[in-house]
């Protein structure tokens with residue numbers, strides 16, 4: 082048993098004894114504080130229950146009156162409930178934050194859709210009007226045709242960039258061709274913009290329900306954004322693997338890495354990328370593992386069950 086746990090164990094036994102020998106409200110409040118300390122020190126709920134049984138057992142062995150035994154057990158339950166209430170509150174808090182994050186991800190998904198459409202349709206229409214205006218100007222002032230053609234060429238480049246960004250934001254290719262082609266398209270775009278060398282490999286005939294495809298696409302998208310923003314990497318590898326019961330996706334870079342516990346403890350203060358990923362993975366019953374350390378690069382692995390857990394999926 083660790084030092085932390087044995088200290089809590091002694092305090093718990095003393096607190097319970099105090100409560101059962103008439104400590105009243107003050108002793109009960111002490112149970113709550115004990116539970117909070119235990120939680121902060123990383124003691125688990127099962128450990129708390131085990132040490133309760135241990136402490137109660139020791140106290141019961143020291144009394145020989147059966148009636149007193151029943152009375153003590155009932156009162157001891159109160160003490161236990163009070164000491165585990167901080168665990169319950171934390172659990173509720175976690176569920177509430179997860180629900181909020183889920184809503185945030187849904188809002189982001191809607192926003193992506195809206196921006197993608199605006200980029201594609203509105204910007205496309207505006208550009209079409211500019212082309213017409215340029216043609217008119219070229220007819221009216223034939224001597225400027227050379228300059229106007231150069232402007233048209235630049236506009237062509239802008240148009241293809243805008244189209245690409247709108248498709249990356251809301252990848253219809255995902256629905257039409259599947260996850261691997263959509264990721265290939267995404268990686269080509271990121272590589273062209275960032276100069277990163279991106280290798281992608283995976284099963285081209287992988288078929289997934291649309292929700293799982295979207296979850297994996299968004300995770301790879303955020304991971305690649307993180308690599309180009311933070312990693313100072315030159316190389317990234319994206320691997321998509323189908324296993325018997327699950328799909329595994331790994332995104333690995335050769336960048337500067339980061340201290341995962343420190344960053345996760347500051348989650349929400351830095352950015353929402355990693356915790357948004359975690360929520361997406363939770364919503365489909367999957368597992369997210371982040372391996373990183375300064376100067377050793379970063380490897381993010383997502384494993385999700387390939388069949389949907391009944392009723393366990395939320396739309397994104």
Ligand SMILES: Nc1ncnc2c1ncn2[C@@H]1O[C@H](COP(=O)(O)OP(=O)(O)O)[C@@H](O)[C@H]1O
Nearest residue numbers: 307308311312338339344351352353354355379
């Ligand atoms: N691939 C990576 N390489 C180095 N650092 C990273 C990488 N991915 C994430 N990080 C670190 O984790 C932090 C949190 O990432 P994230 O939650 O996506 O928020 P944001 O990107 O908005 O800062 C980043 O600020 C960065 O310090």
Ligand SMILES: [Mg+2]
Nearest residue numbers: 307352354355
């Ligand atoms: Mg980020």
